[in-house]
Structures are given as C-alpha cells and as structure tokens.
Amino acid sequence: MAVPFNHREVENKWRKRWEEKTVNPKDPKKPKYYCLDMFPYPSGSGLHVGHWRGYVISDVWSRYKLIQGHYIIHPMGWDAFGLPAENYAIKMGVHPAKSTADNVKHIKEQINQIAALYDWDMEVNTTDPNFYKWTQWIFVKMFKAGLAYEKEMPINWCPSCKTGLANEEVVGGVCERCGSPVTKKNLKQWMLKITAYADRLLNDLDKLDWPEKVKKMQTDWIGKSYGAEVDFPVDGREEKIRVYTTRPDTLYGATFMVLAPEHALAASLATPEQKEAVDAYILQAANKSSVDRLQNKEKTGVFTGSYAVNPLNGAKVPIWLSDYVLADYGTGAIMCVPAHDDRDFEFAKKFDLPIIQVIAKDGVEDPDLQEAYVGSGVMINSADWSGQDSEKIKQEAPHILEERGIGKKTVNYKLRDWVFSRQRYWGEPIPIVHCPHCGAVAVPEEQLPVLLPEVESYQPTGTGESPLAAIDEWVNTTCPQCGGPAKRETNTMPQWAGSSWYFLRYVDNKNDKELVNREVADKLLPVDMYIGGVEHAVLHLLYSRFYTKFLCDIGVIDFDEPFHKLFNQGMITGKNGIKMSKSKGNVVSPDDLVRDYGCDSLRMYELFVGPPELDSEWDERGIDGVYRFMTRFWNLVMDNKDKNVPASKEMEKIRHRMVNDITSRLESFSLNTVISGFMEYNNKMIDLAKKEGGIDRETLETAVIMLSPFAPHIAEELWEQLGHTDSVFHQENGWPKCDEEMMKDDEVEIPVQVNGKTRCVISLPADVSKEDALKAGEEAVASRISGKIVKEIFVPGKIINFVVK
RNA sequence: GCGGAUAUGGUGGAAUUGGCAGACACGCAGGAUUUAGGUUCCUGUCUCUCGCGAGGUAUGGGUUCAAGUCCCAUUAUCCGCACCA
Numbered sequence: 010m011a012v013p014f015n016h017r018e019v020e021n022k023w024r025k026r027w028e029e030k031t032v033n034p035k036d037p038k039k040p041k042y043y044c045l046d047m048f049p050y051p052s053g054s055g056l057h058v059g060h061w062r063g064y065v066i067s068d069v070w071s072r073y074k075l076i077q078g079h080y081i082i083h084p085m086g087w088d089a090f091g092l093p094a095e096n097y098a099i100k101m102g103v104h105p106a107k108s109t110a111d112n113v114k115h116i117k118e119q120i121n122q123i124a125a126l127y128d129w130d131m132e133v134n135t136t137d138p139n140f141y142k143w144t145q146w147i148f149v150k151m152f153k154a155g156l157a158y159e160k161e162m163p164i165n166w167c168p169s170c171k172t173g174l175a176n177e178e179v180v181g182g183v184c185e186r187c188g189s190p191v192t193k194k195n196l197k198q199w200m201l202k203i204t205a206y207a208d209r210l211l212n213d214l215d216k217l218d219w220p221e222k223v224k225k226m227q228t229d230w231i232g233k234s235y236g237a238e239v240d241f242p243v244d245g246r247e248e249k250i251r252v253y254t255t256r257p258d259t260l261y262g263a264t265f266m267v268l269a270p271e272h273a274l275a276a277s278l279a280t281p282e283q284k285e286a287v288d289a290y291i292l293q294a295a296n297k298s299s300v301d302r303l304q305n306k307e308k309t310g311v312f313t314g315s316y317a318v319n320p321l322n323g324a325k326v327p328i329w330l331s332d333y334v335l336a337d338y339g340t341g342a343i344m345c346v347p348a349h350d351d352r353d354f355e356f357a358k359k360f361d362l363p364i365i366q367v368i369a370k371d372g373v374e375d376p377d378l379q380e381a382y383v384g385s386g387v388m389i390n391s392a393d394w395s396g397q398d399s400e401k402i403k404q405e406a407p408h409i410l411e412e413r414g415i416g417k418k419t420v421n422y423k424l425r426d427w428v429f430s431r432q433r434y435w436g437e438p439i440p441i442v443h444c445p446h447c448g449a450v451a452v453p454e455e456q457l458p459v460l461l462p463e464v465e466s467y468q469p470t471g472t473g474e475s476p477l478a479a480i481d482e483w484v485n486t487t488c489p490q491c492g493g494p495a496k497r498e499t500n501t502m503p504q505w506a507g508s509s510w511y512f513l514r515y516v517d518n519k520n521d522k523e524l525v526n527r528e529v530a531d532k533l534l535p536v537d538m539y540i541g542g543v544e545h546a547v548l549h550l551l552y553s554r555f556y557t558k559f560l561c562d563i564g565v566i567d568f569d570e571p572f573h574k575l576f577n578q579g580m581i582t583g584k585n586g587i588k589m590s591k592s593k594g595n596v597v598s599p600d601d602l603v604r605d606y607g608c609d610s611l612r613m614y615e616l617f618v619g620p621p622e623l624d625s626e627w628d629e630r631g632i633d634g635v636y637r638f639m640t641r642f643w644n645l646v647m648d649n650k651d652k653n654v655p656a657s658k659e660m661e662k663i664r665h666r667m668v669n670d671i672t673s674r675l676e677s678f679s680l681n682t683v684i685s686g687f688m689e690y691n692n693k694m695i696d697l698a699k700k701e702g703g704i705d706r707e708t709l710e711t712a713v714i715m716l717s718p719f720a721p722h723i724a725e726e727l728w729e730q731l732g733h734t735d736s737v738f739h740q741e742n743g744w745p746k747c748d749e750e751m752m753k754d755d756e757v758e759i760p761v762q763v764n765g766k767t768r769c770v771i772s773l774p775a776d777v778s779k780e781d782a783l784k785a786g787e788e789a790v791a792s793r794i795s796g797k798i799v800k801e802i803f804v805p806g807k808i809i810n811f812v813v814k
Numbered sequence: 815g816c817g818g819a820u821a822u823g824g825u826g827g828a829a830u831u832g833g834c835a836g837a838c839a840c841g842c843a844g845g846a847u848u849u850a851g852g853u854u855c856c857u858g859u860c861u862c863u864c865g866c867g868a869g870g871u872a873u874g875g876g877u878u879c880a881a882g883u884c885c886c887a888u889u890a891u892c893c894g895c896a897c898c899a
Binding site: 221234236252332342343422628633634764 | 837854
C-alpha cells in the first residue's frame with residue numbers, strides 16, 4: 010500500500026525546505042516578472058478567507074511565471090498609516106505605532122499560511138521613517154515644481170473622522186471610510202495639482218491592459234468635455250459674466266442665466282428690490298450640506314433683478330441664482346437653454362421662464378414642448394444658423410464666437426486638485442516650514458525625514474487643526490531659508506500618499522541615498538501584473554498613476570505608467586452576498602480550514618468557488634470536493650509512480666489535451682475552470698489507468714507540474730516521490746507544451762440533426778469528406794425523415810443537419 | 815435620471831467561432847465496504863411521461879438549417895456616476 014495522503018506532514022516538510030532554500034532565487038540571467046498585490050493595511054481583525062483569494066490568485070500567477078522561466082518579484086508590505094490604523098488604535102487605547110507593529114506581526118503570520126512566494130527581504134512599511142522619508146521627498150519635489158500649493162477654500166469635511174477629505178474620498182455625499190455625511194469647511198489646505206496631468210491620465214489609459222470598467226471609471230472621473238466659453242455683458246453695467254457650455258449651438262435658445270450662489274458677482278447683481286431675497290438665498294445655500302444638495306433635487310432659485318445680454322442677438326435675459334449650478338466647475342455660471350437641457354427645462358417650468366426651441370429633429374418646431382430635446386437635428390429660430398445641421402453648428406460655433414470676440418473654444422474637466430492635508434496624527438508630517446518672512450518653505454532634502462513626533466494625545470481635535478499643533482517644541486523651529494523663528498506645518502498626509510509609490514520601493518527598499526536606484530528601477534520595474542479589489546478604481550489607482558508620471562518627469566524612473574496589467578478579483582462574501590465583517594458575525598477564518606484540509610486544498614477551493622473576477626458566496630461544504638480530488642490525485646501518482654508503464658496513444662492524447670485546456674484557461678484567468686479541469690482530467694486518467702493497468706511517467710509528471718502553482722506543497726512532494734531532487738518549480742523546459750496533432754481523434758462523434766433537432770450521434774473518421782459524412786448521416790436518420798430533404802448542412806467535426814419539408 | 819454588468823438544475827457554476835445545454839463539484843437518493851458513525855468506492859440525479867417522446871438557459875419578439883450565445887423590447891438584481899451645463 011502506498012503512502013497515504015497526509016496534508017499536514019507534507020506541508021510542514023516543504024515549508025521547512027523552502028525556508029532553507031528559496032525556489033525563487035535572484036537570477037540576473039532570467040527575465041523579471043513583477044507580480045504585485047495591493048498591500049493591506051494591518052487592521053486588528055486579521056485575515057479571513059476573502060483576503061486569501063487575491064493573494065492566492067497572485068501567487069498562482071507568480072508560480073506559473075516562475076516555471077515559465079522568470080525571476081519573480083513578488084513582494085508584500087504594509088499600508089500602515091492613515092485612518093483605519095489610527096481609529097483602531099484609538100478604539101483599543103494603545104499608541105498607533107504599537108498597535109500597528111502588533112498587527113503587522115499577526116497578519117504576517119497569517120499571510121505566511123498561504124505559502125505564497127513573498128520575498129520578505131523586500132518588505133516595506135509606509136510608517137517606517139526610512140520609507141516615509143521618500144514620501145516626504147516626493148512632496149518636496151512636487152512643491153518645488155509648483156504642483157503642491159496651499160489654498161484656503163471650502164473643502165469636504167468628515168465630522169466623524171474629523172478631517173478634510175479629497176473629492177475621491179466622498180462617495181454619494183458621505184465619507185468613503187465611515188459613511189458619515191460630509192460637510193463643507195473652510196480650511197487652508199495643501200493641494201496637489203493632479204489636474205495638471207488630467208490629459209495624460211486620460212490619454213494614457215489606452216496603453217494599459219486594464220479592465221474596461223476601471224478605465225471607464227477613471228475616464229468619467231477625469232470627465233473631459235469640449236465646449237466654449239461665452240461672455241454675456243451685464244445690462245447697464247461694465248461687468249461681463251463668462252459661462253461655459255458644451256452646447257454653443259443652442260446659444261440662440263438661451264432665455265435666462267444662472268449663477269452659482271457662491272459666484273463672485275452673485276450678491277452685487279441683486280437690485281435693491283431683490284437684495285433681501287438674494288442675500289437670504291446665498292446664506293441658505295451656504296448652509297446646505299452636500300447630502301441635502303444631493304438628496305433634494307427640487308430646483309430652487311432666486312431672481313437677482315439684473316439682466317444679461319445675449320452677445321449673439323442682443324436679447325436681454327434675466328440673471329438668476331441657483332444651487333444647481335456648481336461654483337467650482339467651469340466658470341460657476343451657465344447660460345440656460347430650457348428647450349434643450351433637462352435641468353434648465355425644469356427650472357424654466359418652475360419659475361415660468363420663456364422657452365425657445367432652436368433645434369428640431371425634423372426641422373419643425375413643436376409648439377407644445379413637454380420635455381427638453383437634447384438630441385441633434387435642424388437649427389431653427391437661430392438667425393443665419395437656421396436650416397443648418399445642429400452637429401455642424403456645434404463644431405463651428407466656437408470658432409464663430411472667437412471671430413466675433415465674444416467667446417472661445419474651451420475644454421473642461423471634472424477632476425479637481427487633490428486635497429492633500431489631513432488633520433490627523435497618524436500620517437506623514439508634511440515637510441514644510443511656515444516662516445513669517447519667507448512664507449512656506451520646504452524642509453531641505455538632507456533634513457528628511459521630518460519625524461512624526463511622539464505625543465500624549467493623538468486623538469483628532471475636530472477643530473481643523475492637527476493634534477501635532479499642540480506640541481510646541483516640535484512646531485517651533487527655524488526657517489531653513491532665513492534662519493529666523495518659524496513654525497512647522499502640522500497637517501499630515503492622507504493614507505494614499507505612501508501607497509501612491511510603494512511599489513517602486515520594494516525593489517530597492519534599503520537604499521538610503523535614493524528613492525530607488527535608477528539602474529535597479531530600469532531593470533526590475535514597472536509592475537507587470539497588479540492584483541487587487543476594484544474599490545480603488547479612482548483612488549489609489551489614479552493617484553499612483555499621477556505619482557508615477559511625476560517621478561518619470563523628474564527623471565527618477567523612465568516609465569510613466571506603474572501597472573501594465575490589472576486584475577480585479579471579486580469579493581468573497583458570507584451567506585446571501587453579505588460582506589464579511591466582524592460586526593455582522595459572518596467572518597470565516599482560514600485557520601481551521603488550513604488545519605483540517607491543508608493550505609493546498611484551501612488555495613484550490615478559493616479559486617474553485619467561482620470566477621475570480623466575480624463576487625462569490627463562501628460555502629464551507631464545497632471544500633470537501635477539492636480535498637477528495639487531492640486525495641485521488643495523490644493516490645493516482647503514488648500507485649503508478651513505479652510502474653513504468655509506456656505511454657499509450659490514448660494516454661498521450663489525454664496528456665496533450667490536459668496541457669492545452671489547463672494552459673488556455675490559466676492564460677485567460679479562468680481559474681475556477683482550471684480547477685474543474687484538473688478534476689476532469691484526473692477522473693480520465695484514473696479511468697484509463699484502470700483500463701490499461703497503469704499510467705506513464707510523463708503524464709504523471711506533466712500533471713504534477715501543472716498542479717504545482719495551485720497546490721505547491723503536494724506537487725513538490727509528488728515531484729520528489731517521482732524521483733526528482735530539484736524543485737518542481739525549476740523546469741528546464743518551462744511550462745508543459747502540447748502538440749495539437751497529438752490531441753486529435755481518429756474518429757469523431759458527430760450529432761446528426763433533422764430540422765435542428767438531434768436524432769442520433771454517429772462516429773466518423775476525423776477527415777471524412779462532406780459526401781461521405783452526409784451519406785452516413787442520412788443512413789443513420791433515414792427512419793426519422795418523413796419528407797423531402799431540402800438542405801444538407803455539414804460542419805466538419807461539429808454537426809450534420811438535414812432540413813426536411 | 816445616466817452609464818455598465820449580470821440572469822442557466824435543489825446549490826456553486828461549465829459551455830473556443832452560433833453546432834448534442836447542464837462539464838466539474840456541492841447536496842440529495844440508492845447500493846457496496848464497515849460492529850456502528852465517519853471515510854472510501856459504485857450507481858442515479860434539469861422538468862413532465864411507465865415508456866415512446868415532449869419541453870427547457872429571467873420575460874416577449876426577431877435573425878438563422880441551427881441561438882444560453884447574435885439583434886430589438888421588457889423585467890429583476892448588483893455596481894459606478896449623480897445637477898459637471
């Protein structure tokens with residue numbers, strides 16, 4: 010009797026072996042392959058089976074590339090600054106540095122259970138001064154390049170997290186992190202000019218092998234639009250009001266104008282009769298939270314009493330204020346064409362303003378317009394434009410306006426600059442010194458890092474000041490420029506600061522002279538494959554692209570996109586698709602499963618549970634099926650390894666087909682069907698081995714090699730049992746290859762249909778001629794044919810169909 | 815409201831280019847082994863029908879010799895954006 014399958018013994022044995030000698034030695038002769046996981050923040054709750062999935066996927070891919078002959082860069086680190094770590098620390102009443110260190114230790118142990126190829130020599134931690142020195146260094150470089158600037162303005166403020174937020178961190182009016190409604194707060198903030206990169210961030214998406222969904226989300230977030238700015242003089246005054254429109258073709262239909270309540274001219278446009286109402290409206294708008302603004306879509310507004318002049322036809326149009334116009338997009342003022350814009354239509358109906366149709370689908374005006382017509386058509390009521398195609402006018406209008414000196418062609422973006430300061434303790438101090446004489450001065454590079462000081466109270470103050478502001482001896486310093494007394498910037502950076510560039514540091518994490526050595530970077534970067542959840546589509550992934558482009562521009566690296574290929578894995582949820590969380594009590598820990606079924610079986614089941622890109626419900630029971638497969642495969646190899654049976658034609662066919670199927674499924678990331686493929690071919694091999702009295706060595710070895718990225722321990726053991734002394738991951742010939750000729754059957758089964766319904770299946774030579782096939786098919790279904798055959802279809806290898814009348 | 819994705823047995827899910835729907839597993843049922851339970855092995859398992867056969871991939875149409883797959887409309891669920899002029 011062969012050695013029975015004992016996952017615990019096998020796994021313990023190989024863990025030790027791999028510790029003694031890595032299977033992924035740095036070999037400069039091999040081409041690199043950089044496969045990266047989104048690094049976790051070390052929370053106190055540890056890993057559940059959902060966290061495993063992404064790490065298993067990336068490890069399977071890494072090991073596959075390893076066997077193909079690459080040197081694998083597969084690092085792991087800790088995104089340990091930021092709100093989650095700090096909130097956890099506050100909750101548990103310990104210093105964030107302490108709780109972070111404890112959590113890192115714990116999660117590292119849990120990650121090691123996965124038996125991934127992680128190279129811990131490359132480990133980084135964003136809270137390590139040797140790391141955040143370079144996070145600060147990048148900020149200084151951006152400051153010097155004019156990309157980091159201070160501005161006082163109303164920003165998104167989370168009253169629960171007690172800090173300002175970037176636009177990207179506000180989802181549907183609530184804080185992305187804690188779900189509290191976001192308010193506005195007027196604060197002096199550090200901003201990063203990500204808008205300077207808007208076009209490159211947009212255009213370079215084309216270069217990336219990313220899911221279309223993520224590209225689209227970024228495209229929409231950047232929100233580029235083409236249109237025109239048009240100046241409307243204010244009737245009887247000197248000022249002009251500039252508006253932005255994407256529909257200059259509808260200019261003759263502009264019947265009123267709306268300014269955002271925050272517009273600079275809003276108050277001064279009020280006539281004496283309207284002043285009281287206007288002031289009240291401006292005040293009311295200022296107190297409205299963003300959630301109110303989102304939830305209550307009923308249009309409100311107030312007439313200023315003033316009029317503007319349509320520069321094209323001299324028409325006088327009333328100027329209104331309304332909060333449906335955003336102050337910080339375009340010019341904060343719009344011309345309103347109710348006939349051709351839904352929002353303007355609604356506003357015009359509510360306040361009984363005139364509606365002039367200027368485009369008609371068929372050129373005929375609708376006297377009773379019930380809704381805005383936003384499509385294209387023939388221009389009407391538009392002086393010399395009338396009768397022309399509206400799309401043509403849309404293209405030409407900006408130039409016409411420019412010629413007449415009343416407007417110009419313009420481009421606008423939804424993307425806003427990045428609010429970069431946080432009023433919290435647990436982050437990188439912003440390396441700036443405020444000097445009464447010199448203003449904001451960057452801390453000299455040789456003085457970096459600006460260490461995060463120890464404090465008694467690291468709880469957020471909620472006042473808009475960081476807890477750091479209370480530490481006088483830290484705040485008070487000298488100006489690096491003039492030497493006079495000065496104060497340190499007390500805001501910290503957002504969590505995204507470290508994660509925007511950490512992937513560059515892994516490959517040179519001990520370098521204290523440079524962020525990354527250029528030669529090393531040229532050789533080992535960028536990331537070839539990035540694996541993580543979709544939740545960072547416009548946060549981390551946009552910020553990282555921005556940072557990478559900047560670092561490329563200043564010559565630190567020579568590529569301007571960080572992640573060549575991106576894969577978003579779906580979530581593993583609890584019952585009924587509910588996200589696993591401690592509070593829901595539906596968290597499944599991998600610990601028991603690893604103990605009872607082994608790491609390899611859990612790895613396999615993580616993939617088998619469903620398509621990797623979709624969410625999957627965790628169903629504990631299914632893992633039995635994977636475990637049974639492992640046992641059967643183990644027994645198959647053990648029972649046959651010493652038989653030295655020659656390869657039969659039939660067995661060779663199975664082998665080549667197995668290589669073909671498994672490889673193509675793996676290449677297309679259909680990992681759940683790779684696992685079912687292993688099961689299927691295992692059953693086939695078992696059946697045939699029974700019939701033929703054994704199974705040849707090459708087939709066994711091929712199966713073991715292909716299983717090794719998925720179940721590395723068991724594959725190594727079986728490889729050794731098959732008589733090899735080197736690791737299964739070191740294959741001179743790379744990944745198993747298949748020969749299409751060897752996969753072919755001599756005889757093929759072909760269904761024969763009558764009127765599209767299968768009547769029988771016949772066996773024919775693979776290279777049968779059309780005539781012979783049809784003849785054989787007709788004979789086979791002769792008894793089922795009652796009428797006259799009007800059409801005969803033969804698709805080689807697929808189908809025979811007779812159309813009968 | 816706009817945009818995107820998804821919809822297949824009791825369950826998770828398979829199905830290159832349109833070519834035998836339900837692979838592979840879970841579960842369930844029956845049997846063998848076992849003192850018994852568990853394990854393991856074998857058989858069955860879309861629905862209706864004793865059977866022949868018929869029907870069947872969210873719903874309704876269409877294209878085709880042939881549709882889960884392509885086209886049109888509808889419904890449901892999930893995700894993204896949400897007054898961006």
